[in-house]
Amino acid sequence: MADFLTLGWQGIFTLGLVLVCFTLLARTRIAPDIVTSGVLTLLLVSGILTPIEALAGFSNPGMLTVAVLYVVVSGLTETGAVGWISQSLLGRPRGATGAQLRLMLPVAGLSAFLNNTPVVAIFIPAVTEWAKRNRLQLSKLLIPLSYASIAGGACTLIGTSTNLVVNGLYVERTGAAGLGLFELAWIGLPVVVTVVLFLVLAGRWLLPTRPATVAAFEDVRRYTVEMLVEPNSPLAGKRVEQAGLRQLPGLFLIEIERQDRIIPAVSSQELLHQNDRLVFAGVIDSVMDLQRIRGLVPATNQVFKLDGPRRDRCFVEVVLSNKCPLIGQTVREGRFRARYNAVIIALSRNGERVCGKIGDIALSPGDTLLLESHPEFVLQQRDSRDFLVVSQLGDQHPLNHQRAPLAITIVVAMVAAAGSGFLSMLEAALLAAGAMIMSGCTPGRVARRAPDRQVLTVIATSFGIGAALEKTGVATLLAGSLIGLAQGGPWLSLVLVFVVTALLTAVATNNVAAVLAFPIALDTAMQMGVDPTGFMVVVMIAASASFATPIGYQTNLMVYSVGGYRFSDFVRVGTPLTMLVGLVTILLVPLIWPF
Known part of the structure; x- marks a missing residue:
């Protein structure tokens, strides 16, 4: 309690606002962008954040990358290339379970080598069309899409920016060589298997059921x-x-x-x-879908x-x-x-x-x-x-199928440029978006309307809320208090490192959580005189295990609105999954990277 009081009114006020934010998201139908924008406004007006700190998320490269990727994806949609993706990679499922397997396995494989944000951005429209054609419930597929991309990113050093951030901090602080490109696969592959099996076996009960876009065909024009x-x-x-x-x-x-x-x-x-x-x-919706088939x-x-x-x-x-x-x-x-x-x-x-x-x-x-x-x-x-x-009929119009190969080529070039390190993800996405517009794959009027403003607002404001948790010392205090409970035991310390990092990534973002948890994990290992490599790996996995809330990871936010999800859906599915991934991680990491 005494430690809690040391936060001052700024820390207590920030913690209270975060709790209110979570409550509103979980228990009400208020749009998430309104909730997070309101919280950020109060943090700004109260003086806890400066205008530069509060609005930094709106210029964050990650948020801007997501915004530009919407334009890139509009090129795939406008040319009908989305249908190619769904047919070639996803095929024809026999049921919901088969559909989830067909979706999660290629997504996890791609996310091991590509940034998972563009992977999810490309797959969202493909899965939406695929679900409609095969009469599948979209709400049973989009959470698995996001979770599979997160798990796949844990398999390699380049699978997610979090791994690169933690590895860079580790090399800088210890002078060690760092992890190899595929060294994380020893723990990443078991995590992928855990996530896939959990969603396939438990998804039928835990994943929400939302009405299909075309739920009934009575009393409609034929x-x-x-x-x-x-x-x-x-x-x-x-x-x-x-x-x-x-x-x-x-x-x-x-x-x-x-x-x-x-x-x-x-x-x-x-x-x-x-x-x-x-x-x-x-019915009209399916008649319109016929016009989009190449x-x-x-x-x-x-x-x-x-x-x-x-x-x-x-x-x-x-x-x-x-x-x-x-x-x-x-x-x-x-x-x-x-x-x-x-x-x-x-x-x-x-x-x-x-x-x-x-x-x-x-x-x-x-x-x-x-x-x-x-x-x-x-x-x-x-x-x-x-x-x-x-x-x-809205903005619906005939598609330009002749340019589909060009659109796919642009996306492949974007992924290759970013994956090889020749360009940053933002730079590659900007060039790809420009190429989509200049080549005629997507008209300018469609490109301007492509970004989802609600998703982008939630992402940008979440950065500001995470910055407030860090600035006021709330994040550090919570992390330090939990680590102190370990009392010198390496196994228990490893457990608490995972718990701390997973909690931080649920309320902030994965990179913020990793940066905050890194020094605590490293100091804990050093004080106990054990090899810190396992602790670093646990921070990487826990920071990426953003399953329990939609605001913890960008891909969760991207599927949040499209799938018609509620905050409680992620809590219900993601909490037991996070615990299961934590158990697998804690059991395997000391065997692979001994103390």
């Missing part, structure tokens, strides 16, 4: 849409199921027209051919007669009025494109699909049409008597 398998399409020669055309929720492949022959009741094992016309019926294009050739590139167009929903001059005419007879500079790619009537080819359907009042048009269409036709409703 469109009829025709798609064409392009010449030289990667889908040609694949079975319907293998091409992913059976997995889109709320979508049904009605028939295939092949060289004037109709194939009804299409089997999932039916092979697709070039120039096949596929007739689907389904190798499929709208069957109407009118789409390719519109002016300008497809990436500059948008999707619009309209409802025909009884004043529309095309009422009673078929889509083909009405020459819709010539009149409105827009093309009908799907049609719904009274919420039901309409039989027959779209071109042969006679239009009726109240028909809902899905159009591909230029953004100007909405402004020009909003007050038109021809339509009852004119609504643009």
Whole structure:
């Protein structure tokens, strides 16, 4: 208690604010960026932090790297390269458990050699699309994605910046040679196995269940849409199921027209051919997903007669009025494109699909049409008597699949430049983002909106809160008090080093936790006269074991909002996992690096 009072009012106030922050995040629905911004504001107004200290997180290279990576990932999304990643690396799972294994193993492997932040940034949109196509719950996949990347980073010296920071401090303080590139694999691989097995075996009970984006298909509009398998399409020669055309929720492949022959009741094992016309019926979300599949294009050739590139167009929903001059005419007879500079790619009537080819359907009042048009269409036709409703579907637009190989090449070059040490991660990401925009892989208007401001705000403000814990002495006092409990025993000291570092990384960030715990761990080993290498390894693993809170690690924050998670989800899954990883670490480290 006496030690606690030595903190002064600044330390007590900071500790109280952190506890309030955790309580609000865990027990309320208040957005995390609002909570952390409020706490940082109070720390600034109270004078505990200077403006430079409070706002330092907004210029932190780690936060800026995450922001720029959103632009890089938008290039993968805009070109459809995300679909390539999900198909080639993730494949077709048989269930939730198989999906988690298919996801975690490659992510952990990549994170051992690459910074885990870009790995997670690239995989988030791929996993989102993969989950939708295979009817998987996203909330069962994104926490495993983040945790696998964290565990994989513990396998090599370059897997995470924390390992490099601690190793650099160790070499500087002791003059030792430091750890080899793959020396951490002796403990990193068991940690990966522990994390993967825990999530696969216990995830079904601990991972949250959130409603799917398309949870039900009753009482929704069902469109009829025709798609064409392009010449030289990667889908040609694949079975319907293998091409992913059976997995889109709320979508049904009605028939295939092949060289004037109709194939009804299409089997999932039916092979697709070039120039096949596929007739689907389904809900709007899945109809839109069809437009993003590489190798499929709208069957109407009118789409390719519109002016300008497809990436500059948008999707619009309209409802025909009884004043529309095309009422009673078929889509083909009405020459819709010539009149409105827009093309009908799907049609719904009274919420039901309409039989027959779209071109042969006679239009009726109240028909809902899905159009591909230029953004100007909405402004020009909003007050038109021809339509009852004119609504643009968000920012959705056709993808530029031709540039997918270029987008992937840019990402590979970014990873190679950063992984080899030729450029920092921020420098490589900035160059990659610029290349994505200059090459046309992502339009400037999309790139500007790509960064997730909520995630970036939480990351930036968390740096400030961590700085306050360090500045007021709260972090050092908590760490020193726990280490004092060891009373000279190396095993118990090792346990407490892990506990201290894991607690610090839960409330601050992994690098801050490692820097604060390092001198305590080193001094403890020196005072006991034992080899400090094992203590350094424990600091590395514990600082990376940021499973119990979303604010402890950037990848947790990146999946927090996308997966619809709550603070308590990370506590429920991450707390027992942290304890299990700690147990494995404490048991193995003294055997690998003896006292």
